[in-house]
Amino acid sequence: MAQKQRGVIIVSTFPNEQSAAQVAFGAVDAKLCACVNLAKIRSIYSWKGRLEDQKECLALFKTTKKSAEKLKIEIARMHPYQVPEIIELGMGDVSRSYLEWMVAESSAQGVPKKRHNAAKRRNPQANVG
Numbered sequence: 001m002a003q004k005q006r007g008v009i010i011v012s013t014f015p016n017e018q019s020a021a022q023v024a025f026g027a028v029d030a031k032l033c034a035c036v037n038l039a040k041i042r043s044i045y046s047w048k049g050r051l052e053d054q055k056e057c058l059a060l061f062k063t064t065k066k067s068a069e070k071l072k073i074e075i076a077r078m079h080p081y082q083v084p085e086i087i088e089l090g091m092g093d094v095s096r097s098y099l100e101w102m103v104a105e106s107s108a109q110g111v112p113k114k115r116h117n118a119a120k121r122r123n124p125q126a127n128v129g
Helices: 017-029 065-078 096-105 113-122
Strands: 007-014 035-047 050-064 087-090
Touching: 007 017, 007 065, 007 096, 017 035, 017 050, 017 065, 050 065, 050 096, 065 087
Parallel strands: none
Antiparallel strands: 007 050, 007 087, 035 050
């Protein structure tokens, strides 16, 4: 199952953590991605002839190539920016167990018990992400 799938990361920036989290919760709940990492960042860019220096929230959506197009459409639909950053990055080397988890969570198949239990045994405080 997972060997035939490829993992990808969809990168997007948002004006704040609240807007990023809203899109992230919707995407994970809809099984369009397995996980979203959010991080506060500082972005320096040119917009309409002006140099901008803004605080933003970076979102890394972890999904499969199979789910990527639907995810990108949903991000664009919900995104507050006029021109949202939506970049797809291929995952060149992903652990088998993580890829299996990602495939299961990015589809209607559910969480594979073997991966979930193994993560809990190693470190009960750690989350997958």
